[in-house]
Amino acid sequence: MTEPKPKICVIIPTYNNAGTVVGVVTEVLAFGCHVIVIDDGSTDDTYRLLRQMSQITLIHYVKNKGKGYALKKGFLKAAEMGYSHAITIDSDGQHYPSDMPTLIKAINEHPDALIVGNRNLEIENMPGKNTFANRFSNFWFYMQTGQHLADTQCGYRAYPLKHLVGVNILSNRYEAELMLLVLSAWDGIKLFSVHVNVYYPPKGERVTHFRPIMDFVRISILNTILCIGAIVYGWPKKILGGSRE
16 A cells, blocks of 8 residues: 655744744745744744744744743644644754755655754854764764764754654753654654755854753753663663664
8 A cells, every 4th residue: 555645844943033034934935835833932023023924824822931842832733734744944044944855855765764954063153062062962862772863953854743752741942852862763763864054154143042051951961861761761672672664
């Protein structure tokens, strides 16, 4: 029996990105995918601008709750609307919507896999803390899953919604995306990397909500929990089970 063609939407979480979000959404819409935008309690003009875009599904709440919470809302809405896959892209302009065909092609070739963008971390203006955070995260991801992944921090991804695990227990914050990778690996979901381009503006023009100290502490605590989980659950399941593909 032929598998049905993947039904793909795009999820864009945003927080105070009034200067870039409309451009990102407009470019994504050009590829024919429905767009779900989650306004994570923005205090600038983000919500006002998005309300004028009638062709999107807009989720809004007043208090900022974090990227993990926004992703949860987006995944649940996408599944409710009948989509089989969701591509996630950041709203700050660092990801190129022109890379969408690469992810769509990967979805069609690997419908049961979680597709993860792989950025060039040596490009101009790449913040040093981002490179360190990615290497730190890659190391612990390998320790927790036994798998090598070149870029565990990239938010440009494609998720198979029917295989998405752990959504209800996700952290509400930045570290949720790492947790999704680890839980998916433990569940036997194949992780597949594709090259994506990335743009980082000069330091004075950059908008970031990354909090170096607090987010590093949160990620360290999560990695401790995941290492314990790997010992009692992840590694035993890996030894006894296998991949979905």
